[in-house]
Amino acid sequence: MINIIKIAVFCVETPEIEEIILAGDMTPIRLFGNPTMGIDKANEHVPPNHCVWARNILQQAIEGFKDDFQGIITSHGCDCTNREFDIWLECIDLPFLFFLNVPLKRNEIALKFFIDDMKELISQLEEKFNINITSEKIGKAIKKMNHIRDLLREISEYRVKMILKGSEFHALVKGVQQMDKDKALNMLETKLKQLKTNKPHMDKNLKKVLLTGSVIDDTEFIRFLENLGFQIIIDDLCIGTKYFWDNVDETEDPINALAKYHLNKPIYSTKFPSYKRFETLKFLAKKYNVDGVINIAQKFCEPILYSHPYFSKKFKELEIPYLFVEMEYNRESYKQLATRFEAFAEII
């Protein structure tokens, strides 16, 4: 049996790393939090007022992952995740740990730098695992991932048609990021076939909302919102549209194409100018004619906290109902927020 190397991807915003890992004949597996676990061990390293989600993943790493990872790649996100990388280096005993410096800005200079850093990642992977990550192989991986993106984009629309629950879609995107990509392709193709035969069956009174905010990786939270009368028809999340927003150019040099793809995608809250995120949200809210926008900040998530007052003002100008909620990363806390979500459902 071939022992395939598994590389963990701890990133909030650079799924494009997947193509590079795949091109090394390895399997990328994205790390997600587990809101049912305590984080006492992580708290021995990181102060309690730092991002709860990042501490949760550090806890998993210290306890030992279920998967047998040979390495972890993280990318430049917020101050907390960036600074915690050094703590990972102290606590985690894995052969390969790499920090990818995704640039803050989006211009030609930043693109050149990003390409340099991606090449460095490739070179270090090749060196460590004695493999060749050729342009041809990256090109093939791009094709495969583009196919996945196509399917996810198509499936996503069934949320709008009220055929697919937002929570089912969330679980699907999450699953794709954690499984073998050939299996993911089969799963998505089967799902799409099935969806094509379904008719709208969901409650028409559900409030159709756009979901945005921090990393929201607990599908249970989406179910919780559904139980309160919402259907997430669209989002701008990394476990959502940002994973399949567009396709990577298959005609250009593959590394350049991946870097360009990333810098041309809708901007993340951790990058500059993050206010541009509002343009994407406005576009999505109008395109999908949503009843309202829900912006979720995981506790202490600075990038979201900084932009909230601006978004609040702008959505008010557009007369689009907007709800901002800051929450703890554990399921008990969801219940305490029920009243706020219910009140919002009433208003819209």
Next chain:
Amino acid sequence: MSIVKKSGKMLNATNKLKNEMGRHFLAIEQAYRDGKPTAWATAGTPVEFLYTMDVQPMLPENSATISAALKKSQNFIEIAEDEGYSYDLCSYFKTNVGAVLSQAEMSVGGTRKPTFMLSSDVICDTHVNWFQVQAERFNVPHFTIDVPHVVSNTTNRQREYFKRYIIEQLWELLDFITEVTGHEYNPEKGKEVALNSFEMGKIWQDVFELRKNIPCPVSTRDTFGGLFPLFTMTGLRSPIKLYKRMYKEAKERVDNGIGALEQEDFRLMFEGIPFWYNLKFFSNLERWNAIIVYEPYVYAFTKYTNLNVTKEMVLNKPVETMAELVLSFWYIYDLKTRVEMFKETVKDWKIDGVILHDNLSCRPNACGMYDLKRKLMEEADIPSLVITSDMNDPRKMNETKVLNQIESFIEILRKRKKR
């Protein structure tokens, strides 16, 4: 133990700092009167280029500390929170938002609308977010410098292209300033400003060198009190004179065996930004004959801490050298380097214990502190104390609790001395 509050000696030169601050604020007023371009800048940005291109810098962080010292910061912070900014966000940022919204005078920490804003993520993302918020409010252009994040396993090969990336952005910044102000970069003036900046940083470092002596001639009264020009006036001549006076006075103390404290029993290091609203808190240490002899935060802003950077490099290639300096800035060291630097410093400055400020407003600095504490004990046999508070928000400071922690910590140090 009977506690008698003693009064440590402040350098006479430090009292002149008020004149320097006055000079800075007068220059700002003059710039507005003359219609000269002005810029807000965050700490860690190359203020030298602003002076070179005849743009008057203003640093809202320093203005925020003035608000705190005058007990005004809480009010400004609460105004910002009323606008929707979270209790958990940076208190400098919120002080500035509140000060701007209430149109506060410069004398209490207010800042005026600039021609443009200059930020960088070298220290934190907050700087970038902060200026994004305010640039939108004032409708002024905003340039930000992206500094790649150096981690403990960053290789020299990576550092090379990190540096290239910064250099390109610095040239881009100069073009941006020309575009916004019409002022061209003058290499000759660039050299002059760079030389002043270098000289100022080095004198400040010389003052720190004198603090290696027992007794230590300079306390936090002088360092926290005297660092304002390091942020705002790097590249100017006048603060150099002030620092030279500080050095001369401190040297005289050393030569005569005089310390800032009458009796010096414990030598401490303080990591992090101090509590600007309660600087007198540090005089509490004197109850136990304890003195802070090194503050990495203050030392970091001497800028020229990279020993590979020479005066010739600063003079001949100011832009390229600035990129090198930005990448090797003390305040943002990766954990591995931070631990090594702390170990060296503890040894060289003969430090008995370290106080680490887990600053609720500065997550990048607080991150790694717990590991730093462990490593210092395991690898250098130096005890540390982590205290939790905030640099500008007095609501987050429990003075009694912190004092009790420090008292217990001093007892530990006392017992260790008796060993």
